[in-house]
Amino acid sequence: MSIRGVRLNIQDLSYRYSSRGEPTFTELNLQAAPGECLAIIGRSGCGKSTLLHIIAGLLKPAAGSIHLDDTRVEGPSPKWVMMFQAPHLFPWMKVSRNVGVGLKFAKWPEKEKNDRVAEALRLVELQDYADTNVQDLSGGQQQRVALARSLVMEPELLLLDEPFSALDAFTRSSLQRDVRSIAKRLGFNLIIVTHDIDEAVIMADRAVIMAGAPGKIKDEIEVALPDPRQREDAAVQGMRARLMDAFHKAAGKPPASEASAAA
């Protein structure tokens, strides 16, 4: 696969769900370097999921712009693909057809499509499940199929909307590690929206903390940790505590470390 990352540039982005309603966020600015993995964390209602939908072109902003290199995002595209909380696989298609559906939409020749699907299935370690009914897969396997379905499009930017939150802890941990590893190996950008601080530490190069209504970016913290990242490592634990403090501070509460010291 020949995937490359892109420079993301979000400028003065505003959004409101109804013309008379309160804005979800206003004049939001965010940049990312090619191949960078961003985690957007924040409490429910701060607009992080809405932001992801706008970046994916699934929602239209009220104002502002999003550029990936020189291309302005004005709608959905296979180059910026979103993975959702549930895999939303098409149950009438086998695994391989699900993975190749985007290529079918783009009218790829059958041979090239099959080769690309086989490669994507190898990447997510599901090469032996090509002819399996997706309803016979576990939740983690289904999410891997959804990942392969996104990767097969060779996206420059993969957007993840709490994609592992419905999975058990073991599967979640393994997918977090694998998705970051694939993103780093292939070089595409990753933006993950999550409530889970651990997920941000394991997956991101930078954590963006959103809070408030309308939502604002309150802090950005570099997650400069070596790979592979293990939850029990002291550096990972330290970063987790730092993000947790920033998270609480953004929400207008005393940092967790101070609260525990006071107790």
Next chain:
Amino acid sequence: MGSRFAGLSYSASTFVAGLAILLGLWWFSTWALSLSPSTSQFASFGPGPAFKATWMMLENGHIQKAVWSSSYRLGAGLVIAIAVGVPIGILIGRSRRFRELSNSPFQLMRMISPLSWEPIAVIVFAGWDAAIIFLVAIAAVWPIMFATAAGLAKVDPSWFKVARNLGASPRQMVTEIIIPAIAFDVLTGIRLALGVAWMVLVPAEFLGVRSGLGYTIEDARESLEYDHLMAMLVVIGAMGYALDSACLTLIKRYSWHKQ
């Protein structure tokens, strides 16, 4: 493999046993009628004369002619019902406003017995054939329409979001997402419609036309050829069963619902 063979063998044996019980009851009832001199003329309703008449009517082509005429009317009526019912069903499923507006008129019209349209159909259409096709269509359209709408209501809206995200065009959204997603429900609706249409077709052919299964039954009754009448009942039952089985096979083929 072994268990599949055992399953098939069990299904075949229960199929044959069920038919044998029906045949036995049929034979017994007509045999009982033949014992009394006042009802002995009904002996030709029995399975023996009926199967003999079936063979004879197959040889002289009467059954084939009747089946062809009825199949044409049934097929044309069903095609019209599908062509009208599926798009309107999609509209009901997709548009809340249309669903709310159409609910009372459609529910009211659905409750009108299809055969009560016959006098109007005869006035409106030039020939009896067209009138019968209309009756079949008006009987079949409701189950297809409502099953399509119900199928669409069950479609996960996220499938549309995912498909858009992966670059589906509006046409691909219909062919690759909507049609496969609702195929099971549409086919189930067609199966129900077929049953209703089949029940409407035969009595609709009692009047006006000079061909078809209904006409052949009525003709046999008027000429007191009870064996011919029963032969046509056997044909109607067998054809209806075959059509229903074909629908069931299609439903199983296109069903993605996990058993």
